[in-house]
Amino acid sequence: MDLGIAGKTALVLGAGGGLGGAIARTLASEGVQIAVADIDGAAAETVAEELRCTGARALALTWDLADLASIDAHVSRIESELGPVDILVNNTGGPPPTPVAGQAPELWTRHFQSMVLSVVAITDRVLPGMQSRGFGRIVTSTSSGVIAPIPNLGLSNALRASLLGWSKTLAREVGKYGITSNIVLPGRVATARIQFLDEQKARRENREVREVAAESVASIPVGRYGEPREYADAVAFLASERASYITGSVIRVDGGLLANI
Template identity: 70%
Template sequence: MDLYLNDKTALVFGAGGGLGGAIARSLATEGASVVVADIDAQAAAVTADAITQAGGRALALAWDIGDLSVTEARLQDVKSAFGPVDVLVNNTGGPPPTPAAGQAPEQWSKYFDMMVRSVIAVTDAVLPSMRERKWGRIITSTSSGIVAPIPNLGISNSLRLALVGWSKTLAREVGRDGITANIVLPGRIATGRIVFLDEQKAKRENRPVEEVTAESTASIPVGRYGEPREYGDTVAFLASPRASYITGSVIRIDGGFLSNV
């Protein structure tokens, strides 16, 4: 299936990591020019190099999405390389595991700025151009915690859920401009983040990590963790003209893991 992304420019945040990198590679495979943005310049370069070696077009940018003072300059870098942003993939890191109660106000403010305020600000910066061209995709990667709150991820569950209300509201505002806004959420995708969370759970419960991983895998109807590429390919479809009637939605890529309707 041709996703018609050959003339599109995609900006992917967190693209030096597991999920962001998979999204960047899937978009590039479908022909998009991809800006690989990450706070870790070396990690961004690794993803961009993999894309170019496979015959795709990519630009690595060291970009801390939480630093709003650089937004305008970085977007100019994107425009100079590939043109204005057609596809924006908001993908930020998450806070450390914490309970919901007892967290310092400074912690809430820190991660709100990193995970919510930054996403909204960058989206606002690219929307005028999308509206002018009557086409755009805003895709925000969150967490399964927005559907079924994950124990000991109190800050993450709370702040990521704020992005769901924002994205749904935005979808209604920009739909007639040819722009869609959707949320994607991973279940258990085999990335370093999942390994870390399994290790943390094993430590808290004084159990072998292999036991925790086996227990987690057994709870997934398809019987395995997802591959990062499966996540990336779903995002690539949502980014394409073929997904023009999907907006204001929350798309689960979880192998049936979440039991909620």
């Protein structure tokens, strides 16, 4: 299937990591030019160089999402070197695992800025150009915890949930311009983040990591963790011309993990 996005420019946040890197690779394979953004500049450059070796145009950006003042400079550089952003993949890092109660206001504020305000501000920066061109794709990656809160991920459950209301409202505001806005929820996808969370749970409960992982796998109907590329394929479709009638949606890529309808 031709996704109809060859020659478009995408900004993928958190693209130095497992999910973001997979999304960058999949979009690049469709002929998309990629701005690879990550707080870890070396990781961003590694992914960008990998993409260049396949013939793709890629730009690496060291980007701390908590620094809202840097947004305009980063986006201006993308526009100068690759072109205006047609596809925005909002993929942010997760906060530390903690209970939801008793956390310092400063902790809430810091992660709200990097996980929520950054997404809103970056989207606002690229929206006018999308409107003028009559095409735009905004895909925001959150967590299955926004549907079924995950124990000991209190900050993530609460902060990411706010993005659902934002994305749905945005979809209604910008649909007339040919812009879509959708949420994608990863379940248990095999990334370093999931490995870290399994290790943390094993440590808290004084268990073996393999036991924790096996228990988690047993709760997934397909009987395994997902592969990053499987998640990336769903994101790429939502970013495509073919998905022009899908907006304001919440798409689960979780192997059937979430039991609710």
